[in-house]
Amino acid sequence: MFGKFKEKLKGWFKKSEEKAEETLKEEVKAVKKIEKIKKNIKEIAEPELEVKEKKEGKGVIKKLKEKFKFKITEQYFEEIFSDLELILLENNVAFEVAEKIKSDLKKELIGLEIKKEEVEEKIKETLKISLETLFPESFDLVEKVRKKQGLFVITFFGINGSGKTTTIAKIASLLQKNNLSCVLAASDTFRAASIEQLEKHANNLGIKIIKSKYGADPASVAFDAIKHASSRNISCVLVDTAGRMHTKQDLMREMEKISRVSKPDLKIFVAESITGNDAIEQAKIFNETVGIDAIILTKADVDERGGTAISISYITGKPILFLGTGQNYKDLEKFDKEKIIKSLGL
Numbered sequence: 001m002f003g004k005f006k007e008k009l010k011g012w013f014k015k016s017e018e019k020a021e022e023t024l025k026e027e028v029k030a031v032k033k034i035e036k037i038k039k040n041i042k043e044i045a046e047p048e049l050e051v052k053e054k055k056e057g058k059g060v061i062k063k064l065k066e067k068f069k070f071k072i073t074e075q076y077f078e079e080i081f082s083d084l085e086l087i088l089l090e091n092n093v094a095f096e097v098a099e100k101i102k103s104d105l106k107k108e109l110i111g112l113e114i115k116k117e118e119v120e121e122k123i124k125e126t127l128k129i130s131l132e133t134l135f136p137e138s139f140d141l142v143e144k145v146r147k148k149q150g151l152f153v154i155t156f157f158g159i160n161g162s163g164k165t166t167t168i169a170k171i172a173s174l175l176q177k178n179n180l181s182c183v184l185a186a187s188d189t190f191r192a193a194s195i196e197q198l199e200k201h202a203n204n205l206g207i208k209i210i211k212s213k214y215g216a217d218p219a220s221v222a223f224d225a226i227k228h229a230s231s232r233n234i235s236c237v238l239v240d241t242a243g244r245m246h247t248k249q250d251l252m253r254e255m256e257k258i259s260r261v262s263k264p265d266l267k268i269f270v271a272e273s274i275t276g277n278d279a280i281e282q283a284k285i286f287n288e289t290v291g292i293d294a295i296i297l298t299k300a301d302v303d304e305r306g307g308t309a310i311s312i313s314y315i316t317g318k319p320i321l322f323l324g325t326g327q328n329y330k331d332l333e334k335f336d337k338e339k340i341i342k343s344l345g346l
């Protein structure tokens, strides 16, 4: 993740420092000019001091240069930030988030006087603090399931192909490893082969699947799975859902009904990390309709940009629980904001 993004940022930090050096040189040049004028005046007024002044003159400029601090002006900030903004947007950071980062940096940096060698570090530090505020408090899924007295129900929402079914299998495997039993509900009764796909995972993992036929009411499949699990002391039910109906309203109505009937303890929105703003827009819609609790971002392994991971929580206010990092059951990484920030070279 972040391959491209990190490279671009690196280049940008270098440019920020070069620009600071350039500005500083201009200022030193101006000071030198003044010193020269002063010296000329002294030469005319006090020619006897000429030799002494020549010697000290160099020292004065040298001292000035050492002492000289670079001031981050609004102009410098705007010039530099317009490049950073472009890098953020190109790497799938949402516009709103890029604006927030800009305002955080602006508040902290403008008017600051620092040595030019400190410019890169200071901007990095400020950017890091700004990024840290983009992620809401998260929680441990396994612990949450374990702590619940009785059955824990999780519904998975998201559009077709976002990785719901694969992610459900990964979560089932994770729960299994933690000695928590589960049942899968094949509530995607819409998409061709979706039931068989989930069934294959269930067989691989040795987990019970509750299914019906294509076209059946998805909410009733979820209900049956919950009934089955409750009577057998199972820890968790994972409900798979469909991602595309004839219209968006149809899909949302169906998701609402599944929610109403299965009363999930947790509603997880699954989105592809690579889709950027599309994933964020979908998250907003699902959040408004069914009220999501958390997010899993899939295909992080093929995402060179990474901006979705930086933006989606800030926009929805919901934490990312995991990143999907491949097609195997083990390819599910617990989301760690510090790791994300480090991956960006900060």
Ligand SMILES: Nc1nc2c(ncn2[C@@H]2O[C@H](COP(=O)(O)OP(=O)(O)O)[C@@H](O)[C@H]2O)c(=O)[nH]1
Binding pocket: 158, 159, 160, 161, 162, 163, 164, 165, 166, 167, 243, 298, 299, 300, 301, 302, 323, 324, 325, 326, 327, 331
């Ligand atoms: N590289 C990669 N592929 C994934 C990941 N998660 C899912 N996929 C693939 O994405 C495709 C769609 O996944 P699927 O679970 O069927 O999505 P659904 O339609 O939302 O149920 C499948 O080919 C999966 O193998 C992931 O984290 N990384």
Ligand SMILES: [Mg+2]
Binding pocket: 164, 165, 166, 188, 194, 240, 241
């Ligand atoms: Mg599916």
